[in-house]
Amino acid sequence: MDLNRRQFFKVAAVGLGGSSLAALGMAPTPAFAEQVRHFKLARTIETRNTCPYCSVGCGLILYSQGDGGKNVAQNIIHIEGDADHPVNRGTLCPKGAGLLDFIHSPSRLQYPQVRKPGSSEWARVSWDEALDRIADLVKTDRDANFIEKNAQGQTVNRWLTTGFLAASAASSEAGYLTHKVIRSLGMLGFDNQARV
C-alpha cells in the first residue's frame, strides 16, 4: 500500500485534528484555588482540660466530633495546647502532643478481668462480680488481721496486711475520696508515686 499526495494530506489532517480535539476536550481542567486539605475542626466541640503527664499542668483543648446532640457519641479527634494558659501558652511537649493516642490506645482496658491463681490468661467478669469479690477479699483479710491494741495494750487500730498505692494522675477529688475510704479501713500500707 502506498500513499499518494492526497492520501498523505488526509492522514496529516486527521492527525492534526485529532490531537487538537484531544487537547481541547480531554486535557485536565486546571483546578485553581484548590484547597488541598480542608480544615477539620470547623464544627467540633472544644473542652478545656489539663495534661495528665508531668506537673507543669499544661492547658489542653480537646476537640471532639459531634455537636453534643442526643444521638452523638462525642469522639475526641484532636488535642491541642490551650493558648490562654499562662504556662504553656498553647504549646505542648511530645508527650502532650501525642495524647490523642493515649485516649485511643490499643492498650486501654475495656472491661473488668480476673486472672485466677496459676492461670496464664485473663477472664472477663462483670463489674458486680469483680467488686463483690474485692469486697470479700478485703473484708476477710481485714477481719483476720486488724490490730486494735498493740503488745503494750495501747489502742492502735491499724491494718497492715493489705496495702494500697494511690494514683499520681487521678484528680484531687478522686485522691481525697480514696484517702477517706482507705483511712477509714485503718490501713497504713498506703502510699503514692511521689518518690518514683
Added chain:
Amino acid sequence: MSDKPILRYNANERTNHWLVAILFILAALSGLALFHPALFWLSHLFGGGPWTRILHPFMGVLMFVFFVGLVLRFWRANYFIANDRLWLKRIDRVMRNEEQGVPPIGKYNPGQKLLFWTLLLCMLVLLVSGVVIWRAYFSSYFTIDSIRLATLLHALAAFVLVLSIIVHIYAGIWIKGSLSAMLHGWVSRAWAKKHHELWYRQVTGDKPAEPPINKKG
C-alpha cells in the same frame, strides 16, 4: 529482466518490526505526556497520569526486548561498506531524488545504517537511565545525583530516538515501496535494483548493468 518480486522481509521480521513500532508509539506518547505540559493530555490515552506513569516503563522495557530481536536479525547487514561514504557525500542528490553519481548500496543505505546504530544506542541509554528513575522499584538504590543525571539522559535519548523515528517514518512514506515491503515483505526487482543494487545483485546473481547514460526519477 525478470519481474519476479523479491522477498525483502519474511513474516517474523515483519512482525518483530511492527511490534517494536507499536511499542515505540505507546512509549513515545506516554513519554511525551510526561515530557512537556503541553502534551500532558496524551496521558489520557493511557487512562490518566498515574496509569501513564505505571505503563510507560513496562512498554519501554518491552520495546527494548523486541528491538534486541531486530538487532540480532539485522546487525550484520548494517556494517558500513566502501560505497557508503560516497553515498553519504552525495546525500543531497539522494534527497533530490537524483541518482546521478549516487553509488549502489547494499541491503541498507548508510542512512538506514546510521539510524540503526543510533536507535541501538538510544535504546541502551533509555533502558539504563529508565531503570534508575523507575521509582516504584529501583530508584531507592541510587543516589539523588545519579537519578538527576539519569533523568536528563533519559529525556535526551528519547528526544534523539523520536527524531530518528520521524525521519525513519518519513523515509518510509517517501520511498515508495518500502512501506509495502515492511507490510507484506515483497519488493519488485526494479525497486531492489534501484534502491539497493548491491543487495539486488547478490540475491539475484545478476551482473551489473552497463553504465547508464542518465536516469530520471
Added chain:
Amino acid sequence: MTNHWTDIANANLILVMGGNAAEAHPCGFKWVTEAKAHNKARLIVVDPRFTRTASVADYYAPIRTGSDIAFMGGLINYLLSNDKIQHEYVRNYTDVSFIVKAGFGFEDGLFSGYDAAKRSYTDKSGWGYELDEDGFAKVDPTLQDPRCVYQLMKLHYSRYTAELASMICGMPQERMLKIWEEIATCSQPGKTMTILYALGWTQHSIGAQIIRSAAMVQLLLGNVGMPGGGVNALRGHSNIQGLTDLGLLSNSLPGYLTLPGDAEQDYDAYIAKRALKPLRPGQLSYWQNYGKFHVSLMKAWYGANASAENHWGYDWLPKLDIPGYDVLKMFDLMGQGKVNGYMCQGFNPIAALPDKNRVSAALSKLKWLVVMDPLATETSEFWRNVGPFNDVQSADIHTEVIRLPTTCFAEEDGSLVNSSRWLQWHWKGADGPGETRTDVRIMSELFLRLRKRYQAEGGAFAAPLLNLSWPYKVADEPSPEELARELNGNAVSDLTDASGATIKAGQQLSAFAQLKDDGSTASGCWIFCGSWTEQGNQMARRDNSDPFGMKQNLGWAWAWPANRRILYNRASADPQGKPWDPDKRLVWWNGKTWGGTDTPDYKADVPPEAGMNPFIMNPEGVARFFAVDKMAEGPFPEHYEPFETPIGINPLHPNNKQATSNPAGRIFDSVWDTLGQAKDFPYAATSYRLTEHFHFWSKHCKLNAIVQPEQFVEIGEVLAQEKGIVAGDRVRVSCKRGHIEAVAVVTKRIRPLQVNNQTVHQVGIPLHWGFTGSTRHGYLTNTLVPFLGDGNTQTPESKSFLVNVEKI
C-alpha cells in the same frame, strides 16, 4: 516549687542540676528560654550527661552521679570565704545567729547521737538551740559565738575546698570555679538565681540532704521568697503534688497533718506536740493552728459522728508503731509473705520500684492484687511470661489478679495540682471506652459494699466505716463538685470569723483562717480552703492577665495556700518592708497593710517594725541553715557516697567505713548482699527519663512509640572504644541484681571523669520500655536499681548504682 513556672522568667541565672527540665518539663522550660531572651539570663547545667537541657546552656559542667553535696558544700564554702552572701537577708531572715546546744557535734563523718547497731541517730537531743528561761532560742546577732549556726556552718564546710569538691565530683576545677563565680554574683540584692531540680536529686540515698544544701545556697544568696528565685522541685506527675498535699502517704493526713504514733494515746498531747509555740518573740509560728485544721478534717470525714466527746474520732485513725509503712517497707514485708492483699490505683510498681525481680517475687507472694488503670500495665501482667523481658512461670504464681478499667483525664471532671501548687479544674471531653469507670466510682462502690457487709455481719473495728460521712447525692458516684466543695470546707454551724462577718451553716468557707477547732467548721484539706468558696469554683478561673508584669497571674486557677504564688514572699522585701529591688517587687508594706503583685505569705496587718519574720510556718520565724532534728542524717548536709560507689571510699572520711555511705540511709537487712562492688561492676550508672516518653504510659501511644521506639543505653566514646562497642550494637548491662539488654548509643556527651585520682566511666540508662505497649518490648530498667533509699523520704537510689557493660 517555692516559686512557679512562669516566675522562672524573672530569674537572672538559672541552675538546672539534679534534673533535666528541657526534657522532662519542656513547656515549663519555656520560661527559662524567656528569661534568657528577655532578661539576658544565663543558664547553667550540671549533670552527669550532656543533656538536651545542656544543649541550650551557657555553661555546662559534668558531675559524677551522687556527688552533688560535695559541689554544693564547696559552693557554700566559696560563698562564705569570699563573702558573697546577701548580708541583710541572711542576718534577718535566717537562723545564723541562733546558738546551738553544746550536745551537738560532728566527728569523722558522723554527727552526735549515732547508733551504729540501729544505723540511725537515736539520740537527736543535741540537735537543737540553746533556749532561754522563756523558752525562746538564744541568739548572737554579732555571729561571733563559736556555737552560733553561722560559725558552725562555716566550720562544717571549711573542709569542702575546691580541690576536694572537684576530686569528689570529677568536675574540672576551673569549670567548677567559673560556675561558682557566676552563681556568687546573685548575692547582690535583686539579682536572683533559680534552682530547678527533680528526681536527679531526690533519687539518691542522700537526696533530701542534697536539696537542703541547695536551699542553704539560696538562703546565703537571699534568693528564697524572691521572684526568679527559690528552690524548685519540678514534680513528676500531673497530680503528685495534689496527692502529697492530700496526704496519701503512710504517715500523713491531708494538708501535711500527720498520723499519731502508738505512744500518742492522748489526743490533746497529740495536738500540742504539733501546734508549735514560737521560738522567738513576736513570731507567728502558724502551725499553732494545727488543732483547727485537724478538727475540721475529722468533721469533713466523720460529720456529726466526730464530736468533742470522742476527740473528733481520734481513735478511728490508725496509729504508727514505726515511722511509716511506705512502699519500700510494704514490698519488703510482702517479700517476707506478711502482706496478703494489695491494690494499685494508676500505679505500676513493678516498673517504678527498684529491683524488678525483687518486686516481682514479692507480688508473687500476694494472695490477691487489684489493679485499677486505664492501661494494661506490667504490674497487672507481672505473672505473664514475656520471654526474656519477663521470664516467669505463670503456673507457679498463685496471686489472684483483678484488673479494673478506669477512665482517663479526658473522660472525667476534676482538679489537678501542678508543681506551682495551682489547683486547675478540667472538664470531661468524652465517655471512656467500653465499661470503664472513674476512680471515684470504683472507690465508692467498694466502700459501700464493705459498709453493707459490716452493717450486715459486723467484723473487726467497724466503727470508722459505719461512722464515715457519706453525704453524696449519688452515693455510688459522688460528683467531683461535691468532693471539691468538701475539700474546701464549709460552716457546720453559724460562726463569725476574725473580721466579725457571720458565715451561715452550710456556707462554703473562703479561707483557712476561718477554720475552728470547736467542730463548727469542716474542711477536707485546710490548705485547699479557698478553692471553692461561696463565689464558686476558684480552680476554674481563667483570667490570665498580669497587671504588674511580674508573671504572677493571680486570676488564673487557684494556688494553695490562699492563692499565694510564691512562698515566703515576705522575704522579697527588706526588713523595712520595701522590695530589695523595685524591678523584683512581690509584696510590700504600704503603711497600713501588706500587698502587691502576689498574695502576701504573711500576716497582712503586721507592720515591719513588729519584727515578725517571713518564715511564718517555722516557730523560729526564720529559715534554717541548721535543720535541728528534722533530718535523719543530721542538721548539716554532708557528702556520703552512693551505696554502690565506684570509688569504694568517701574521700572526706577515708578511714571511717560507717561514713562511706549514708549512715542513716534506708536499707533493709536482706538488701546488703544484693549490692555490687566496683571490682565486679566498675561503671557508675544513672537511670533517667527521655523527653519523648512519659514514664511507662506514653509507650502505649503510637505517636510516642514512633519517635523513640526501642530501648537503648548511652555510653561514652572512650568506654565504647575500650569495649569495642559501636553505635547500634546490642549490649548487656548487668549488676548484682540482674541484667538488661539494649541498643548502644555511643556519644561524646558522656565523658570519663577523674574521681579520687581514678577514671570513672558513667553509663546512662533510660527507663521507658517494658513488656506491654506499642514500643518494641524492652527490659524494665529498674531491674538494675538497688532496693534502698533516702532515710527521710524513702526515695530509692535510682540515680546511682554500679553496672558492667558487655557487647553481646
Added chain:
Amino acid sequence: MASQDIIARSATTTPPSSIRQLEEVAKLIDTTKCIGCKACQVACSEWNELRDEVGHNHGTYDNPQDLSAESWTLMRFTEHETDDGNLEWLIRKDGCMHCADPGCLKACPSPGAIIQHANGIVDFNQDHCIGCGYCITGCPFNIPRISQKDHKAYKCTLCSDRVSVGLEPACVKTCPTGAIVFGSKQDMKEHAAERIVDLKSRGFDNAGLYDPDGVGGTHVMYVLHHADTPRLYAGLPDQPVISPLVGLWKGVSKPLALLAMGAAVLAGFFHYVRIGPQRVEEDEHPSPPDSSVQVVDPAVHVYDPNQPGGQGEQRP
C-alpha cells in the same frame, strides 16, 4: 496571611491569577533554642493523621531514621566539638523549606500536582500527583518522599489547611521553647535579627540567618549558631540551588526539543510537497508473486557485503 491564592502550578505554562498583593508567611526555626524534644514531629503527625512505622534505635537519637511519606519532619542530631574543645549538640528540624523557587514544582510533570500559594506555601495535591518522583529529583533539600502505599508524593504542607483559616502550623503551635515561630516573612527576619544579636552576646560570633538565595529564599528559615557552615547541621546545604542537571532537563531544552520534533515533521512534509516521493518506473502495482516462478528469498542467499562482487565497481 490566610489567603491560599495560587501563584504557581506545576506543569502549567500559563500564569495563574496573581494580581493580589499578599504578604508572604514564614516559619523560623531557631536551632539555638531547639531542645530536640520532637514535639513538632508528634504534633505534625497528629494533626496530619500520620502514623509511621515503629522503627528501631540505630544508635542515635534520630527517630524515625529519615523523612518518609508518613514523617514529614524530624530532628537531626549532631554532636559537634568546637575548636576550643566545647561540646555542642546541634539539633535541626528537617523538612520542606517552601522555597520561593521550588525545584519540586519545576520538575513536576503533572498539572496542578504541586502548587505554590501566594503566601509562599508550596503544597502537593495528591489528587493530581502521578507518583513519578520527579519532585524528589528536583528538590535541592531532598525532602519529598513517595509513599509505597499509594505511590503519591508527600511532604510538609506548612499546614496549609490551618494557615488557610488563620491558624499557625501545628509544629509552630506546639513548640515548647518557642524555637519555631511563625508570621510574616518580614517579621520573622526581624525576630531572627534580635536572636542573632543575643547569640553574639553569648559568644556565637558566626550566628546568622539561613534564607538561601540559591532557591530565591525560603519560607522556612533557620537561625544557626554557625551560619558560616550550615553543613554542620546534619548536612544542611551550604549553597542550595536547583541542580543544573534538573535545570537543563526542565529548562529551555524541553520547548526546543518539541520544536525540533515539530520541525522534523514539517521538514518531511515540505520535502514531500516540493520533491515528492521516489517511485520505481514500472507498474505501481507489481503482480502478486506467482509460485510457479523462481523467487529469491534472502534467507537462502545471505547477503555478505565483504564477498567479491559485494563491492560494486564505481560508475564513471
